[in-house]
Amino acid sequence: MSRIWKAIGLLAGVVLLAWILYHPGRRPELTVATVNNADMILMQQLSSEFEKQSGVKLNWVVLGENILRQRLTIDISTGSNTFDVITIGSYEAPLWGERGWLVPLDDLGADYGYDDIFDVVRQGLSYRGRMYAAPFYGESAFTYYRKDLFRKAGLEMPVQPSYEQIRQFAQKLHDPEHNVYGICLRGEPGWGQNIAYISTLVHAFGGRWMDSDLKPQLNSRAWAEAVGFYVDLLSKYGPPGAITDGYNENRALFANGNCAMWVDATSAAGYLLDPSQSRVATTTDFAKAPIANVSNGPGWVWSWGLAIPASSKRADIAKQFIKWATSRQYIATVGERFGWLRIPPGSRKSTYEIPAYLQAAPFAPLVREAILSADYTKGSRSLVPFVEVQYVGIPEFQAIGAEVGQEISAALAGRATVQQALALSQAEAERSLKGRSVQ
C-alpha cells in the first residue's frame, strides 16, 4: 500500500516539476500595462487580432488604477525597462513628456488621422505641441437623472440646470424610505475622486485652485460657497455614508435605481443604458453639467491614452500596437462586434458621425459638446498659465488634491466645519507650493 502511495507521490512530484519548468517557445514580445476598465479589457480581448497581424506576442499587466499609477511612476522615474506600452491619463502625459520619460508619438503616419482627434483631448496628452500619449478614450461630465421620477413629481430638467435648481430637485425627489436619494455625488477622498468633482463645482462657482503665480486660492469666497453647497446638499439629500462613495459606488447606486440625479463623468452613460447591467436603462436621461455663477461648462476633460516609456527597446513595435488600438478602425471593430454602446468614446471626431453609434447612444452629442466646451487654460473665469480642469496640471497636485480631499471629506462627515477644512487645505497647499513659481 505504502509503495503505491510513494509511486503516486513521485509521479505528482515529476508532474509538478515538469509544469514548473515548462516554457513555451518565444516570439517578439511587448509588455502592455493597463487599467482594469471595461474598455481596456475589450482591447485585451481584441488584441489577438493584432498579434496575428504582426506576429508579436503581447504580455498584459492589468492592475487597478492606483496600483498601476504607483507602479508606472516608480518604473518610469527609475528608467527601468519593464513596460513597452503604458496606460496613462491626461494628468501624467504632459508632465512625463516634459521630463523626457516618454517617446513622442507624432510619427504614427498620415493615415492615423491626427486631425480627427478632438483638439482638447490631444492638447491634454501633449507637451509643447508634441503628443506623448495617443488617446484611447475621453470623457467629460454631465448630469444623469431619472426621467420617470421627474415625471412622477411633475418636475422638468432643463437642458442646463443651475445648482440652485439641482438643490430644489434633490429636495423634492429625496425619498430615503424607498431607497431613493435626491442626489449622488463623489464623496470618497482622493484627487481622482471627490476632488475631481469638487474642482468643477468650484469652477462653476467662479473659483480656482491657484492664481497665475501658483498662490493657492482655497480660502477664497468661491471655495467657501462651493464646498458649503456641496456638504449641505450631499448630507441632506445624498445616500447614507456618502464619504465612501467614489465613481464606482455611485455608478452602482444609480444603476440600482437609488439615485434621482448624479453629476459625474460621461463615461458611465453607455453602461447605464445597458439593460444587462443597469436597472434604469430605460429611465435614465441626461442634461448638461450644472452651472452656478459662471457659465462656461464643467471644465472636465479626461482621457486615457497609450504611451511608450523612453526606456522601451521595442518602441517601433509598440507604436504599431498603439496605432492599431487608437485607430478609427478599432472603434468600428468594437462597435460591430460588441455593440455600439461599448466603443471607446470621446477621442475622435469621426466617432460622433457614425449613424449607428448616434442611434445607440442618444447622449453622444451632449458628450461631444461637453468635451468641446472644456478649456485647459480657462478652468473658470480667469486664464491660468497651467492646465486647470478637474485637476491642476502640476506635479504637486496629487499630494495637494489628496490632502484637500481628506479635509473636505472630514467636513462632509461632520468632523470639521467647512471653514476649518478649507483653512487647513489652504495651509497644506501653501506648504506644498512654497517657493514654487510657474516656469
Added chain:
Amino acid sequence: MRRIGQVRWELAIVVWAVALGMFFPILWMLLCSFKTEIAAVATPPALFFHPTLENYHAVLERADYLAFARNSVLVSLGSTLLALALAIPAAYSMAFFPTRRTRDILLWMLSTRMLPAVGVLVPIYLLWRDLGLLDTVFGLILIDSISVLPIVVWMLFSFFREVPAVILEASRMDGATQIEELVHVLLPLCTPGIAATALLSIILCWNEAFWSLNLTTVKAATLTTFTASFSSPEGLFWAKLSAASTLSIAPILIFGWMSQRQMVRGLSFGAVK
C-alpha cells in the same frame, strides 16, 4: 456535572460564533463569486440567488491562472527553503551558544518587521533593476525570504531552546561534529516545529502582495498580482474579483486544511514532544 456541561454548551456557541465571524468574509467572497455583477452589489444583499459560473469563466479567460499559480508555488516554496537554510544555523547558534547580544539581535530582527515595506521600495527597486532581478522568480524568492526570515528565526529559536542541551552534549561526547549534531540530532528532534515554521512561512509568502505587485510584471507575477488585476476604478468588478480571490486562495486553503494537524501540533506542543 450538569454545570460543566452547560458551560461547555455555552462555550461551544461562543466558539462557533467567533469562528463563523472570522469565516464570514471568506464565505461572502465565495457567495459573491457565484453572483452576477449586479447581484453582487445589490442593496440589500441577496442571500438567495441564481448561481452562475460566468465570473470564473471570465476570469480564467482573461488571465493565465496556471502561470500565476506556478509562480506562487515556486516563490512560496523557494522562499521558505531559503529562509529555513539561513534561519536554522542562525537559530541553532543563538539557542545553544548565546552571547550577551543574542537577545538584542533577536529583537532587532523582529523590529525590521515593523518597517513599512514601502519605505525601502525605491532602493530595493533600483538594486533589483541593476542586478537584473526585476520580474524574476528568483528576485521575488530573495525578497520574500528576507521578509519572512525574522519570524522563521524566532520560531526556530523558541523550538530549539526547548531541546535540552544535555542531548546535544551527549552526541558531542559520542564524537559528533557540529554539523552532524545539527543534522542528525537537533533537526529530527524538532521536525514538528520545523514543519510548523515551514507551513507558516509558505502561507505568508503565498499571501505576500506588496513585493510581487511592485517587483514583477509578467514572468514572475504571482496569484496576488492576479487577484489585484481584477479590482477596478471603473465599473462593477466585485463578482469577478471574488472569483479571482477564491481561485487564488483555494490552493493554500486546501494545503492549510491538509496540514492543519502538523501545524497545530507544532505550534501548541512545542518541538520535542
